[in-house]
Amino acid sequence: MDRLEELANKPVGRLLWQYSVPAVVGMLVMALYNVVDRVFIGQWVGPDAIAGLAVTFPIMNLATAIGVLVGVGASSRVSIVLGGGDKRQAEMLLGNAMTLTLVNAGIYILVFSVFIDEMLRAFGASDATLPYGREYMLTLMPGLLLTNIAFGFNNIMRASGYPKRAMATMLLGAAVNVVLDPIFIRVLDMGIVGAAIATDIAMAASACFVMTHFGRRDVSLRFRRGTYGLKWSIIWGIISIGAAPALVNAASCAINAIVNRSLSEWGGDRAIGAAGIMITFTSLLVTVVLGICQGMQPIVGYNYGAKQMHRLKRTYWLAVGVSSLITLAGALFGLFFPSAVARAFTSDADLIAASDQALSLCLLCFPFVGFQVISTAFFQSIGKAGKSIFLSLSRQVIFLIPLLLWLPARFGVCGVWGSFPISDLAATVATVLMIAWEFRRLSRRTA
Numbered sequence: 001m002d003r004l005e006e007l008a009n010k011p012v013g014r015l016l017w018q019y020s021v022p023a024v025v026g027m028l029v030m031a032l033y034n035v036v037d038r039v040f041i042g043q044w045v046g047p048d049a050i051a052g053l054a055v056t057f058p059i060m061n062l063a064t065a066i067g068v069l070v071g072v073g074a075s076s077r078v079s080i081v082l083g084g085g086d087k088r089q090a091e092m093l094l095g096n097a098m099t100l101t102l103v104n105a106g107i108y109i110l111v112f113s114v115f116i117d118e119m120l121r122a123f124g125a126s127d128a129t130l131p132y133g134r135e136y137m138l139t140l141m142p143g144l145l146l147t148n149i150a151f152g153f154n155n156i157m158r159a160s161g162y163p164k165r166a167m168a169t170m171l172l173g174a175a176v177n178v179v180l181d182p183i184f185i186r187v188l189d190m191g192i193v194g195a196a197i198a199t200d201i202a203m204a205a206s207a208c209f210v211m212t213h214f215g216r217r218d219v220s221l222r223f224r225r226g227t228y229g230l231k232w233s234i235i236w237g238i239i240s241i242g243a244a245p246a247l248v249n250a251a252s253c254a255i256n257a258i259v260n261r262s263l264s265e266w267g268g269d270r271a272i273g274a275a276g277i278m279i280t281f282t283s284l285l286v287t288v289v290l291g292i293c294q295g296m297q298p299i300v301g302y303n304y305g306a307k308q309m310h311r312l313k314r315t316y317w318l319a320v321g322v323s324s325l326i327t328l329a330g331a332l333f334g335l336f337f338p339s340a341v342a343r344a345f346t347s348d349a350d351l352i353a354a355s356d357q358a359l360s361l362c363l364l365c366f367p368f369v370g371f372q373v374i375s376t377a378f379f380q381s382i383g384k385a386g387k388s389i390f391l392s393l394s395r396q397v398i399f400l401i402p403l404l405l406w407l408p409a410r411f412g413v414c415g416v417w418g419s420f421p422i423s424d425l426a427a428t429v430a431t432v433l434m435i436a437w438e439f440r441r442l443s444r445r446t447a
Helices: 003-009 012-044 047-054 057-083 087-114 116-122 130-159 163-187 191-214 232-266 269-305 309-336 338-343 349-362 366-381 385-398 400-411 413-446
Strands: none
Touching: 012 130, 012 163, 012 191, 012 269, 012 309, 047 130, 047 191, 047 269, 057 087, 057 116, 057 130, 057 232, 057 269, 057 366, 087 116, 087 130, 087 232, 116 130, 130 163, 130 191, 130 269, 163 191, 232 269, 232 385, 232 400, 232 413, 269 309, 269 338, 269 349, 269 366, 269 413, 309 338, 309 349, 309 366, 309 413, 338 349, 349 413, 366 385, 366 413, 385 400, 385 413, 400 413
């Protein structure tokens, strides 16, 4: 049974395990880039440095959004067209994705470099934290393009039937980063700049590995001449699906800006540092769910293209069950042991206290997030871009931003933290309604 036949015939439970475990490992490993940086910076450089790193999150989210627009959109389209048996179209998607990645990264890196101080100020940097944020981002700029290549084409690698090789891409980069971080930050005493240099080198290793894969002659999908010229129909197919996860990351940029500015007003730099710790912890949990999403996506996309709806539905419900257990377990740990989470990043007593408050409030409805994220990815996987975009925006824009603008004025810092569980709950209700309607539609299509 070849790699594409497996997607159509192998038992769904085994297939989801086969694709999700490498994806989860790869995503967790990638999360180590940020987590390791934040732990080392918080412990060895100081609380102002970790707050300075926190104000760079919106900029990195914006860069990730631009990369995700191409990488995730192309991988979803590749799964669907391979399910329909059109290998030539899959190759065109691969070539156009490469061109779009290079063009987009060139533009945003130039803009970020010119306006870095203004952007950091807009995202809540103070006089004390601005130098740290500026040094980190300017050093990291070359790595942003490499990150887009490594992440984006890693997704396409998995979609074309190579989940273990996709995992190896991420393992390679993380191993390099973990080894180099203490050397550059501590041994060479380069501080926050050293963390950025280590990340640049690590992402270069991952990008080289994934590009080498698509240059091989023995893979199911590879780079070919004549596929790099941009075609509007292909571009639209990529960005219409990639828009949903891209908007999530772009929305995170806006949300981080609003959160940091509110916290700067009501709680100061320590509250911003607490937000950085809270976001890092919850992002680590969501990273596991996103790994399951990535494992689910080629199975759902291929079987949707092949019109095997019973396999599609079973894959979705298995993914929802596993993801919900993960977010529930993570929420319980953060709610009952918030100080243990905070101490992993800092020994500063004030920052630990602020982080305790943030985690105790933000995680109240976090168990529902697994279901919501998987459902958003489900719509993306079957090409329902509009529904995926709506669900992506429901949690992070439609509900959260109004709450962030209203509650802090009434409840101060607690209003900032309380906005998150209320938004999670409202988005879950919207997701339940949309999934119920979509599954009725699929049942009618199958009948």
